[in-house]
Each structure stands twice: as structure tokens, then as C-alpha cells.
Amino acid sequence: MANRFECNLRKWYSVSVGLLLFAALALLWPGFAKGAGADEIAIGVVLPISGREAKPGQYQREGIDLAIHQINQGGGIFVKERGKKLPVKEVFYDDGSDQAKSAGLVERAITSDNVVAVLGGYSTALGEAESVMPDRYQTPWITTGAAATTIFSRGYQYIFGALTPTDLLGYTTAEFLGGLVDHGKLKKGLKLALALENTDHGVDYGKGIGKWIQEHPGYFSVVFSENFELGSTDFSGLLQKVKNARADIFLADAHLQDYITMHRQYIQTGMYHQMVSYGARGPEADARKALGDATNYIFAGMWRTIRDSPAIHRIPGILPPLTMPCGLWQPRSRRRAA
Numbered sequence: 001m002a003n004r005f006e007c008n009l010r011k012w013y014s015v016s017v018g019l020l021l022f023a024a025l026a027l028l029w030p031g032f033a034k035g036a037g038a039d040e041i042a043i044g045v046v047l048p049i050s051g052r053e054a055k056p057g058q059y060q061r062e063g064i065d066l067a068i069h070q071i072n073q074g075g076g077i078f079v080k081e082r083g084k085k086l087p088v089k090e091v092f093y094d095d096g097s098d099q100a101k102s103a104g105l106v107e108r109a110i111t112s113d114n115v116v117a118v119l120g121g122y123s124t125a126l127g128e129a130e131s132v133m134p135d136r137y138q139t140p141w142i143t144t145g146a147a148a149t150t151i152f153s154r155g156y157q158y159i160f161g162a163l164t165p166t167d168l169l170g171y172t173t174a175e176f177l178g179g180l181v182d183h184g185k186l187k188k189g190l191k192l193a194l195a196l197e198n199t200d201h202g203v204d205y206g207k208g209i210g211k212w213i214q215e216h217p218g219y220f221s222v223v224f225s226e227n228f229e230l231g232s233t234d235f236s237g238l239l240q241k242v243k244n245a246r247a248d249i250f251l252a253d254a255h256l257q258d259y260i261t262m263h264r265q266y267i268q269t270g271m272y273h274q275m276v277s278y279g280a281r282g283p284e285a286d287a288r289k290a291l292g293d294a295t296n297y298i299f300a301g302m303w304r305t306i307r308d309s310p311a312i313h314r315i316p317g318i319l320p321p322l323t324m325p326c327g328l329w330q331p332r333s334r335r336r337a338a
Contacts, residue, residue, distance in 0.1 A: 040089040041077060044109030046120035046130065047144070051097025052231055052257055055286050057122045060144050064119060065090070091115050099129035106133045106141065117142065123255065124148040124166075124201040125230070134158035148200035166201050166253075169301045170208025173251065173277060176299070178212065178219050186274065191223040193247035193273075195238055195262070197254055198227040205253035205279055223247050228262075230255065235262045236269075243271050253279040260290045267294050275299065 045064055048057035068088045071077060076085035091113045095102035102121070109115045110133065117140040121127030127146020134141035135156045143151070147163040180186040194209065196202035206225060213220050224245035228238055239262070242250060250273040254262060259281040266276075281287065282300030 038086070040087050041079075042089045042091055042113060042115045044106065044113060044115035044118035044120070045090055045092045046095055046102060046105045046109065046118060047092075047122055048097040048102075048126065049094045051095075053097040053123050053126070053255070055256055055284070056145065057094075057097070060122055061092070064144075095120075095126060097123075097126070099125055102126045103129040103133060106130045107137070110134075110137045110139045115139070119144055121146040124151070124199050127151055128200070131156060131159050147204075149204055150200045166204035167208035167211070169279060170205040170210075170253070171212050172208075173205075173279070173301055174209045174212035174216075174220070176301075177249065177275060178216055180275075181219055188219055190220055190248035190274070191246070192220050192249045192251060193242045193245045194222060194225040195235075195242065195250075195252040195254075196225065196227050197258065198229050202227060202253045209251065220249070228258070230258065232258065233261060235265050238262075239266055239269050239271070243269060247273065249273055249275045251277050251279075254281055256281060256284060256286065260287050263287075263291060263294060263298075267291075277301075 045061065047061050048054055049061060068090055072087045074085075076087040078085045091109055093105040093109065095105050106118050106120065109118055118130075118134070119142050121130045121141070121143035122145035124146050127143045128148065128151055130141060130143070131146075131151050131154075133139075135158045138158060140158050140160065142160045142162060144162055147161060147166045147169075149165045149167060152159065152161060152165070177186065181188050181190075192209070192213075194206055196206045210222070213222065224242060224247060226238060226241060228235065250266075250271075252259070252262060259278040263278065276297065277299050280301055282295065282298045288295050
């Protein structure tokens with residue numbers, strides 16, 4: 001268990017340092033005058049630490065706070081035009097997992113607090129809401145956790161992302177399963193059942209899986225695919241359809257709370273699939289606490305790289321890979337035979 005938590009800590013710390021250094025470059029942005037005479041680098045951070053996205057939002061804030069602490073312990077960030085290092089000042093707002101509030105707080109940080117850049121936008125919904133503000137005020141915005149391709153396909157010039165597009169998460173999930181086929185761990189021609197959240201994130205995840213299957217005919221077929229609403233409390237109807245589909249593999253794209261709720265109800269149905277994944281969900285401490293051993297045997301795309309990926313050339317605003325510490329996770333226990 002410890003390795004998974006250390007992996008998360010390293011990931012968020014490494015990402016946060018990179019994001020803060022990138023945000024500090026706003027001081028050198030052509031024609032960018034904010035903070036020119038300040039003795040500190042004010043960076044806005046807008047994340048959910050209350051509401052449905054509170055847990056992952058808190059994890060990201062902890063990584064950012066740790067990065068700021070480490071950077072300031074070293075004297076800050078050197079600004080050539082000032083001839084000295086300047087400390088980083090965090091201007092933090094909790095958006096309460098509310099889209100309208102999130103966008104308003106980004107605007108407030110830019111216009112009232114005069115930050116040189118904003119970090120934030122955990123989840124696709126919050127990221128889409130925030131992404132309309134940066135170009136309006138010509139202030140860089142770096143999303144820490146929103147990866148839907150729609151965010152980066154609107155021609156905005158001041159938005160950047162730390163994650164690769166979500167379709168690559170779906171693509172590499174299918175690629176991983178294909179690798180198991182190639183190594184004789186799974187049979188060729190298995191059937192997939194998909195449960196996708198009704199957001200652009202879910203659409204991208206499904207497209208990524210579909211693209212890999214199309215490029216590799218004969219490996220898998222999708223026999224069921226249905227969307228569900230964020231924050232649902234009852235997945236029994238959806239899961240009954242999954243059961244009736246008689247698929248061999250179950251793949252869902254879900255945020256943390258939906259994953260916990262859905263998988264608890266999945267276990268209650270008595271269903272069994274050769275492989276189960278909830279996209280980027282799986283080894284979170286809160287899920288382990290809520291579900292116990294039921295989280296065993298779930299594989300997850302914890303972190304995906306854009307190194308050598310066409311995505312970096314296809315979508316403007318995606319940062320180069322900062323770290324890839326986790327990859328795809330599976331428990332050490334050997335899976336029982338299907």
C-alpha cells in the first residue's frame with residue numbers, strides 16, 4: 001500500500017513544481033505587466049476542497065503547497081529582469097466543486113488579486129468553466145486535472161494542461177489489455193462492457209478505447225456502452241444491463257465518488273469479469289477505506305505520458321510530460337482464472 005501513496009505524493013509534488021515554475025514564466029510573458037514591480041510572485045490556485053471533488057482537490061492543493069514551501073525554502077524563483085529571486089505567494093480559493101463559482105473565482109484572482117497566473121480546474125466540468133477566463137484577461141491558466149479535448153480545441157491562447165487528453169487514457173487502457181492478449185494472459189476476441197460518465201471526459205475515454213479497437217481488429221468488441229450522470233446514487237439499472245450483456249471485461253470512466261458507489265453496487269450484484277477498470281480510479285486511500293478488499297484486482301491508468309504521442313502535436317496548450325511515476329497499476333496478488 002505504501003508504494004501507491006508514495007507514488008501519488010511524488011506525482012503531485014513533481015507536477016506542482018513544474019506547474020509553478022511554468023506559471024512564474026508569466027512574469028516574462030511578452031507585454032505582460034502584472035507583478036512587474038512586486039517583491040513576490042502571486043499565483044492563484046482555484047481548487048475544490050469541499051463538495052463532491054473535495055478529496056482529489058485536497059490532494060492537488062497539498063502537492064502545490066508542498067512545492068511552494070520547497071521553492072521558497074530555496075529562496076524563491078530567480079527573475080532575471082529583477083536580478084534576484086522572488087518568493088511565491090499563493091492566493092487560494094475553494095470553488096466548492098461548483099462550476100459557476102469556479103469561473104468567478106478565477107476571474108477574481110486575476111482582476112482583484114493581480115496574480116500572474118492561475119492553477120486549478122480539477123475535473124472536466126470545473127476546467128471547462130474556468131477555461132473561458134484566461135484569454136479574456138490575457139493571464140495564463142494551467143489546469144491541474146482537467147483533460148477533456150474540448151477544453152483545448154477552442155483556440156484559446158492562454159490555457160495549458162498538465163495531463164494528456166483523456167482519449168489517451170482510454171487508448172492506453174485498451175492497449176494494456178491488448179498487451180495481455182499478446183502475452184497469452186487474455187484470449188483474443190473478448191467482449192467489453194463500457195459505463196461512461198455523461199461528460200466530455202467520458203466521451204473522450206470511450207473514443208480512445210474505440211480507436212484502439214478499430215486499429216487492432218479482432219482483439220476486442222464492445223457489446224455494451226451506456227452513459228451515467230455524475231453524482232448518481234443508484235447504478236443498479238446500469239449494472240443489470242452490464243450483467244445481461246455477458247461481457248468478459250468491464251471498463252468504466254468515473255470520478256472518485258461515483259467509482260466508490262458503482263463498485264460497491266457492482267460487488268453486491270455478484271458479477272465477475274476477467275478485468276475491471278474505472279479509468280484513472282483504483283488505488284485511492286478513500287476507496288480502499290470505503291471498499292476494503294473489493295478494490296483488489298482493479299487496474300487503473302494512474303498517470304499517462306504524452307512523450308512520443310501525437311496528442312502533444314494535435315492539441316495546443318498541453319505541457320511536455322513532467323513525470324510518469326505510476327503507469328498502470330495492478331495488485332501483487334495473482335488474478336484467479338476466469
